[in-house]
Structure formats: C-alpha cells, structure tokens
Amino acid sequence: MKSDNLLDILPTRKIPWLSADQANGDVVFSTRVRLARNITGYPFPGRSSRDDRHRVCEVIKSVFPLSPQFDNAMVTDLHALGKVDRRFLFERHLIGSGQQNREHGDAVIASADERCSIIINEEDHLRLQVLQSGLRLHEVWPQIDRLDDSLSEELPYAFHKHYGYLTSCPSNVGTGLRASVMLHLPGLVFNGHIDSLIRAVNNLGFAVRGTFGEGSEVTGNLFQISNQSTLGEEEHQIICRLHRLVRHIITLEIDARQLLLERQAAELYDHVGRVYGQLRYCFKIGFRETMTWLSTIHLGIDLGMFPSLKKSELSELLVLLQSGHLQKGDNKRMTKEKQDMRRAEILKERLST
Amino acid sequence: MKSDNLLDILPTRKIPWLSADQANGDVVFSTRVRLARNITGYPFPGRSSRDDRHRVCEVIKSVFPLSPQFDNAMVTDLHALGKVDRRFLFERHLIGSGQQNREHGDAVIASADERCSIIINEEDHLRLQVLQSGLRLHEVWPQIDRLDDSLSEELPYAFHKHYGYLTSCPSNVGTGLRASVMLHLPGLVFNGHIDSLIRAVNNLGFAVRGTFGEGSEVTGNLFQISNQSTLGEEEHQIICRLHRLVRHIITLEIDARQLLLERQAAELYDHVGRVYGQLRYCFKIGFRETMTWLSTIHLGIDLGMFPSLKKSELSELLVLLQSGHLQKGDNKRMTKEKQDMRRAEILKERLST
Numbered sequence: 001m002k003s004d005n006l007l008d009i010l011p012t013r014k015i016p017w018l019s020a021d022q023a024n025g026d027v028v029f030s031t032r033v034r035l036a037r038n039i040t041g042y043p044f045p046g047r048s049s050r051d052d053r054h055r056v057c058e059v060i061k062s063v064f065p066l067s068p069q070f071d072n073a074m075v076t077d078l079h080a081l082g083k084v085d086r087r088f089l090f091e092r093h094l095i096g097s098g099q100q101n102r103e104h105g106d107a108v109i110a111s112a113d114e115r116c117s118i119i120i121n122e123e124d125h126l127r128l129q130v131l132q133s134g135l136r137l138h139e140v141w142p143q144i145d146r147l148d149d150s151l152s153e154e155l156p157y158a159f160h161k162h163y164g165y166l167t168s169c170p171s172n173v174g175t176g177l178r179a180s181v182m183l184h185l186p187g188l189v190f191n192g193h194i195d196s197l198i199r200a201v202n203n204l205g206f207a208v209r210g211t212f213g214e215g216s217e218v219t220g221n222l223f224q225i226s227n228q229s230t231l232g233e234e235e236h237q238i239i240c241r242l243h244r245l246v247r248h249i250i251t252l253e254i255d256a257r258q259l260l261l262e263r264q265a266a267e268l269y270d271h272v273g274r275v276y277g278q279l280r281y282c283f284k285i286g287f288r289e290t291m292t293w294l295s296t297i298h299l300g301i302d303l304g305m306f307p308s309l310k311k312s313e314l315s316e317l318l319v320l321l322q323s324g325h326l327q328k329g330d331n332k333r334m335t336k337e338k339q340d341m342r343r344a345e346i347l348k349e350r351l352s353t
Numbered sequence: 354m355k356s357d358n359l360l361d362i363l364p365t366r367k368i369p370w371l372s373a374d375q376a377n378g379d380v381v382f383s384t385r386v387r388l389a390r391n392i393t394g395y396p397f398p399g400r401s402s403r404d405d406r407h408r409v410c411e412v413i414k415s416v417f418p419l420s421p422q423f424d425n426a427m428v429t430d431l432h433a434l435g436k437v438d439r440r441f442l443f444e445r446h447l448i449g450s451g452q453q454n455r456e457h458g459d460a461v462i463a464s465a466d467e468r469c470s471i472i473i474n475e476e477d478h479l480r481l482q483v484l485q486s487g488l489r490l491h492e493v494w495p496q497i498d499r500l501d502d503s504l505s506e507e508l509p510y511a512f513h514k515h516y517g518y519l520t521s522c523p524s525n526v527g528t529g530l531r532a533s534v535m536l537h538l539p540g541l542v543f544n545g546h547i548d549s550l551i552r553a554v555n556n557l558g559f560a561v562r563g564t565f566g567e568g569s570e571v572t573g574n575l576f577q578i579s580n581q582s583t584l585g586e587e588e589h590q591i592i593c594r595l596h597r598l599v600r601h602i603i604t605l606e607i608d609a610r611q612l613l614l615e616r617q618a619a620e621l622y623d624h625v626g627r628v629y630g631q632l633r634y635c636f637k638i639g640f641r642e643t644m645t646w647l648s649t650i651h652l653g654i655d656l657g658m659f660p661s662l663k664k665s666e667l668s669e670l671l672v673l674l675q676s677g678h679l680q681k682g683d684n685k686r687m688t689k690e691k692q693d694m695r696r697a698e699i700l701k702e703r704l705s706t
Contacts (some may be wrong), residue, residue, distance in 0.1 A: 093614060142408025266636060266637055266690065266694065269636040270635055270636035270637050270638075270697075272632060273634040273635050273636045274630075274631045274635050275630070276630070276634050277627075277631045277632070277633050277634030277635070278627045278630045279630070280630050280631050280634075281626040281627060281630030282623055282626050282627050282630070283619060283622040283623035283626045284619055284623050285623075320613075337619065341619065344623075
C-alpha cells in the first residue's frame with residue numbers, strides 16, 4: 001500500500017475513469033455502487049469516542065491491499081486537511097458530505113484511478129464504493145462484491161441473521177447497497193414526459209434526484225436514479241431491476257430525441273446554440289446553472305453540432321468547475337463571486353471550438 | 354430630377370446617413386422630423402378619387418428639384434411595386450405604414466442619401482421628412498424648414514389663419530410637425546428608473562414609444578420620444594423643448610451607466626456577454642428580440658467589450674434584419690421561420706469578432 005497523498009496527485013490530472021469509453025453514454029453519464037458496512041464491537045461512528053474512531057480506522061487500514069483494484073491504493077487521513085481540500089475530495093466523490101467537517105479518525109483509501117474507494121468513519125465504519133462511466137451496473141457490482149468478500153474475511157462485520165448487515169441509518173440495513181445511475185434526459189424534459197416518468201420510477205421503489213427549481217419543476221436534464229430499499233431483496237436482484245429500468249428509460253429518451261429532431265429540429269438547435277453562446281460569453285456563472293447547460297451541450301454533441309468538443313471533456317468539466325476544485329486549482333480560498341467569474345473564464349477557454 | 358429606381362440602388366448599399374458620425378451617439382440613435390402638408394382644392398387622400406390622387410401626385414412631382422438636398426432625387430411610384438418592395442421601403446423609413454398596401458397615386462421622392470424624402474398621398478398629400486443619426490434636431494429642423502418654404506412657393510398649401518396647416522388627422526393640425534428622437538436607455542432600464550421617467554415625459558406633453566412586454570413592462574432599451582401636440586406652439590419652440598428634454602435624459606442615462614459600472618460591473622458584463630453569445634449562436638431569432646439584444650451589444654461597445662464591432666454597423670443591422678430587407682436581400686418571399694433562421698445566419702456572420 002502506497003501512502004501518496006491524493007491531494008498531491010489529483011488536482012493536476014484528468015479524471016481517469018471519466019476518460020474511458022462509455023456504454024450508452026448518450027444517455028447514461030455514470031454508474032455508482034456503494035456498500036455500507038460496520039465492524040462489530042465498536043459503536044457506530046456517530047456515537048463512538050475519538051479513540052474508538054482512531055482504532056477502527058487503524059484496523060481497516062491494516063488489512064490492505066486486499067484486492068487487485070487497490071494495488072496502488074492511496075490512504076488519506078482527513079483530519080489534518082483544510083476545508084478546501086475536504087470539499088475537493090467530496091466533489092471527487094471520494095468522501096461523504098458529512099466528512100467536509102473535521103472529525104477524528106476520518107480517512108479515505110482510494111485506488112490510483114479513483115474508481116474504487118473505501119470511506120472510513122463517515123456515517124458507517126466503512127463505505128465501499130465503485131464508480132464507472134456509462135451504464136455498467138453488471139461490471140461494477142461483481143467488483144465491489146469481490147472487494148467486500150475479501151474484506152469480510154479480515155474484518156468482523158456487524159451482521160444480523162434476520163436483518164442482514166447492520167448500519168447506522170435504518171434505511172441502509174439489510175444489503176447496505178445503494179446502486180445509482182446518473183441519466184441525461186433532455187428529450188423527456190423537452191417533451192414534458194419527465195414528471196410522469198419520475199412518478200412511475202418512484203412507484204417502482206426507486207428514488208430520483210434531479211435539478212429542480214421552484215416547487216417540483218425540473219430545471220436541468222440530469223437525474224440520478226437509485227434503489228430505495230435495502231431489505232427483502234438480494235443484491236443481484238436490486239442490480240438487475242435497476243438495470244432493466246434504466247434500459248427502458250434509455251429507449252424512451254432516444255425515442256423522444258428522435259421525435260424532437262423530426263418535429264422541432266429548429267427549436268432544438270436554437271436552444272442548444274443559445275446555451276452554448278451563454279456558456280462561452282458569460283462573465284460569471286454558478287455551478288448549478290453550469291451543470292444544467294453543460295448537459296444541454298452534451299445533447300448538442302449528440303446532434304453533431306460541436307464536432308470538436310468531446311463528451312468526456314464535458315463530464316470532466318462537471319467535476320472541475322465545482323467550488324472546491326476551482327479553489328484547489330488556483331490554490332486559494334475564493335468568494336462565491338470570484339468562483340463564478342473563474343468558472344466563466346474556464347468555460348470560455350474550454351468551449352472555444 | 355433623376356428617375357433611378359430606389360429599389361435598384363438601395364438593397365445593395367449601406368445606409369448613407371447611418372454611417373455618419375453621431376452626435377451623442379452613445380445614447381441617441383437618430384433624429385427624425387416630418388411635416389404634414391396638403392394641397393388646397395383636393396380632398397385629403399383618404400377621401401379622394403383615383404384621378405385626384407394621380408393629379409396630386411403629378412403636381413407635386415412637377416415642382417422638383419427645389420432644394421439642394423434633392424439634387425439627385427429619385428422618384429418611385431408605389432402602385433406597381435410588390436409587397437416585399439413596399440415593405441422594404443417602409444422599413445427604410447421611406448414610406449408610411451399605410452402605403453404597404455397598393456393605392457393609386459402613391460409615390461415617394463427621396464434624396465440620394467435617403468435622408469430627405471417626400472411621401473406622396475399617404476395620410477396627407479405630402480409628408481416631408483428628414484432623418485439624421487445622433488441628436489441633430491437643430492440641424493434637421495432648418496433643413497426641413499427650407500424645403501417646406503421652397504415647396505410652399507410652388508404648391509398652394511391648405512392653411513387656415515387660426516388653425517394653421519390643415520391635415521387629414523386632427524392630431525397634426527397646426528404646425529403639422531412631428532419631431533422624434535430614438536434613444537438607447539439601458540442604464541435607466543437596468544436601474545429601474547425608466548417607468549417614472551416615461552411618466553414624467555408624458556406629463557411634459559411628449560409621447561414615448563418603446564418595446565414593451567406583457568402589461569407595461571419594458572423589455573427593450575430603445576425608446577422613441579416625440580412631441581404630442583402640434584397646436585399652440587411654434588415649430589422652433591417644439592424643437593427646443595424636445596432638445597432640452599433629450600439633453601436632460603442623456604445626462605440621466607450617462608449617470609445611470611456610470612453608477613452601474615461602479616456598483617454592478619460584473620452583472621453588466623455578464624448580461625451583455627450572454628446576450629452576445631445568444632445572438633451569435635442562436636439558430637433562429639425574431640426581429641423584436643434582435644432589436645432588443647442589439648441595443649444591449651451597443652452598450653457593450655460603449656463598455657469597451659467589443660473592440661472590433663462598430664456602432665454604425667449595429668444600427669445598420671437594425672434596418673437590414675427587418676422582414677422586408679431580408680426578403681429583398683435574398684430576392685424571394687420567405688416564411689416567418691425562414692426569416693428568423695436567415696436573420697440568425699447573418700448575425701452569426703456579422704458578429705464574429
């Protein structure tokens with residue numbers, strides 16, 4: 001196990017897993033699966049003492065490397081890090097939102113390509129996580145399952161024969177599994193079917209998170225779909241059900257885009273063109289707006305409007321233009337307004353075709 | 354008097370009077386003064402027979418050239434022209450809106466630089482008109498006054514010793530004078546003072562026409578101010594009152610812009626930049642929106658944001674991108690959607706810096 005500091009390496013390099021070829025990348029941005037686990041004999045992190053947190057952290061660190069994915073694993077203790085660094089790791093999906101505040105014994109172990117990570121002492125003692133671009137549930141699930149198996153041989157997991165894995169929050173008890181897929185659905189937003197789709201998805205037991213404006217009005221085109229329940233269903237069933245659902249939504253989205261192109265091509269080109277113009281010539285821009293508009297440019301690439309732009313670069317911008325990344329990039333704290341201005345500068349530079 | 358056809362010459366050339374240096378051009382786009390006159394012994398055009406209309410037209414044509422401005426005057430009979438040609442001349446301010454429909458005896462006599470014209474048989478037998486860029490009331494008024502004097506020596510004007518010049522519409526009786534100034538007031542729109550300014554201007558007896566959205570909300574930055582009354586005040590008094598009022602508004606506008614730059618520079622640059630991006634990358638755009646946004650780009654030029662764009666080119670675009678000009682330029686009838694797409698194409702080309 002190497003102990004290179006993540007924060008020395010990450011800020012200056014591309015995000016390796018985003019550069020990979022994407023399966024169904026026109027519609028699915030990324031796949032993410034995580035497992036919540038705890039070690040028996042220690043209180044859950046929210047209730048444990050400083051010493052217990054440190055002990056749990058040491059126990060987990062001591063059993064590495066366990067899996068081929070972690071050959072070049074990097075371990076980072078979070079307690080010593082400043083606010084910007086922790087924000088940066090959060091935006092990179094490497095720590096949880098709770099870990100943006102300083103806590104004893106917090107740490108993250110990440111593979112060199114950032115795809116696999118173990119978050120230590122967030123809500124649970126361990127959160128195993130595997131990320132991948134495109135729709136890759138059937139690749140990602142066996143990877144995290146193998147990692148979990150190896151760890152379970154070394155670490156005494158808190159497990160109940162009736163309930164399954166025990167977790168800090170009851171909503172994770174059972175499998176401790178949360179599988180999620182980030183979808184890009186401009187066609188269904190444009191044709192107004194998105195709201196009924198979201199209701200249907202909810203009724204099937206999946207949660208949908210999107211960019212919503214006032215009330216429940218959808219303002220962006222990006223939606224994360226994940227399983228709600230972790231009890232009463234085996235892991236591979238959850239994965240298969242989610243996979244089938246996403247395949248179905250992909251078909252709906254592609255049909256919607258096809259119809260739009262046949263019936264409202266001028267409106268579509270006009271909308272995408274204006275979004276591009278604004279992104280390129282704005283003087284300041286917030287991250288949420290950036291995210292919404294970049295997903296529109298993504299659609300423009302699919303429509304053949306921007307031959308010299310690459311989708312993987314847009315996906316990377318969605319990470320790089322977040323608050324912590326901007327500040328880490330310039331190596332200083334920035335006000336919200338300075339961040340908005342810096343974000344606009346980078347967009348102008350990156351979007352020039 | 355030459356009888357070159359306006360429609361052979363105008364479509365392929367720049368608008369001469371817009372290319373001139375502009376006085377107070379940051380705020381004032383253009384000055385326009387017109388006089389309504391009728392010839393005694395003939396019914397007003399709205400009530401006259403086909404023969405009377407033709408006779409009036411011949412009488413007026415026969416007294417040219419009368420003034421140095423009209424040395425290279427071009428006479429155009431409107432009756433033979435198609436819809437697009439008449440629309441084109443209307444957008445060029447050379448005929449009245451009523452003359453977009455075919456009527457016997459309609460004609461226009463225009464100076465070679467399009468600044469001076471006489472419209473024949475619109476609402477009145479004659480409408481003399483002089484246009485100029487910038488705030489030029491004190492230049493334009495003597496010009497039109499001299500032209501009127503020369504004409505009055507040859508033509509028996511309908512004149513009443515108590516009421517003054519008689520006109521088809523009572524609102525023009527007296528001086529028959531309408532002096533108007535086109536103002537660009539983004540500062541006062543941005544700071545929200547425009548509504549109270551409009552009320553104050555109305556109370557002083559001047560009319561304000563702008564681009565208004567739903568209700569009375571202002572959506573554009575262009576406002577035309579003109580005198581309401583033509584009775585009870587001498588011509589030079591009307592001209593002087595309007596000039597003083599406009600000078601005052603210019604001061605208010607410049608102060609408003611200065612304050613905006615001091616307090617909201619980032620918002621201002623951002624707004625102008627986004628407008629520029631949309632104009633440059635839209636796929637279709639209506640004329641009203643174009644007009645609103647081009648006036649914003651005008652402000653951007655004043656702010657130094659577009660060193661390679663010239664204000665006179667924008668002012669010209671405001672003419673060239675109108676419906677009739679687009680159709681005349683491509684020499685064919687176009688649907689509204691085709692016009693919107695062609696307009697976007699021209700903008701993309703002309704705004705590339």
